[in-house]
Amino acid sequence: MENFHEYKPKAASLCRYVECIWILNGKNDETNSIVESLVPGGRTELIFTKSELIWHGSNRRNEAERISSSFLLGQRNRVKYITCLNQYSSLGVRLRYGCLPVFMGVHASSCSNRITLLNKIFGTEIAHITASLFEAQNKDDAIQTIESWLERNIIEPNNDWRHLQEYLGKLTSIENAGLMTTKMLSKEYGWNDKKAERVFLKYVGFTPAQFIKIIRFRRSVEKLFADYENLTDLAYDSGFYDQSHFIREFYRYAGNKPSDFLKRPNSIAKMLYKTR
Numbered sequence: 460m461e462n463f464h465e466y467k468p469k470a471a472s473l474c475r476y477v478e479c480i481w482i483l484n485g486k487n488d489e490t491n492s493i494v495e496s497l498v499p500g501g502r503t504e505l506i507f508t509k510s511e512l513i514w515h516g517s518n519r520r521n522e523a524e525r526i527s528s529s530f531l532l533g534q535r536n537r538v539k540y541i542t543c544l545n546q547y548s549s550l551g552v553r554l555r556y557g558c559l560p561v562f563m564g565v566h567a568s569s570c571s572n573r574i575t576l577l578n579k580i581f582g583t584e585i586a587h588i589t590a591s592l593f594e595a596q597n598k599d600d601a602i603q604t605i606e607s608w609l610e611r612n613i614i615e616p617n618n619d620w621r622h623l624q625e626y627l628g629k630l631t632s633i634e635n636a637g638l639m640t641t642k643m644l645s646k647e648y649g650w651n652d653k654k655a656e657r658v659f660l661k662y663v664g665f666t667p668a669q670f671i672k673i674i675r676f677r678r679s680v681e682k683l684f685a686d687y688e689n690l691t692d693l694a695y696d697s698g699f700y701d702q703s704h705f706i707r708e709f710y711r712y713a714g715n716k717p718s719d720f721l722k723r724p725n726s727i728a729k730m731l732y733k734t735r
Contacts, residue, residue: 477558479552486546487545492545496538499712502534503559503664507529508550513542529577533570534570540714561620562613591604630671672708676708
């Protein structure tokens, strides 16, 4: 049983940094908690929770880590696995591409493919914020609390960030992300390959080539959920060399072949890609 809603930020100052604020409440069968895959989406989530979950990392057979406090879910370029236990209740902030350092002043690559407890970054303040969120009388009060906290933590970005956002906007808006290269950055902003990589690692957490692959995967998932009938056509339309290349890369990111993933899309994938 699951109740998930997304809300656009109300504060104008947050709109260019925050994609949405979401609230999730649900309950698992106590005897049948399900391991779910976290597929890459390129974005970072700040997750405030009073629930416990199990973090398996990139292999569900790994020794599990129990997380019972608010955390940062870093951007990922490979599939990860988690289990939500029993009843769960969380409020999350999904940041736009490249916006983690705007609030935390940390190098995005230091958070890639991992979970980081928010109290390690913000100290004891996080316990007070989390308590306030779950003591709020209604969702509007909770959203107001988190937006006020986010506004207090904005670090005004520089021109490199602004130029990167222009490029990311073009990258994520075109149909075939595989056609994009960093040559556009060099042509428009005078960035050489080294600078492009340095800026991407700082703000996005991955190199330009890695990030373009993530966007290409995201496009393919969206098309897959849109009932694309032919995997070969889907592969070419998404910028892959051929169907085998598509299936191989899809498996790395989703932990399943496209056909198997479509048969049983998990709850988190549905939330991330707003499917069905």
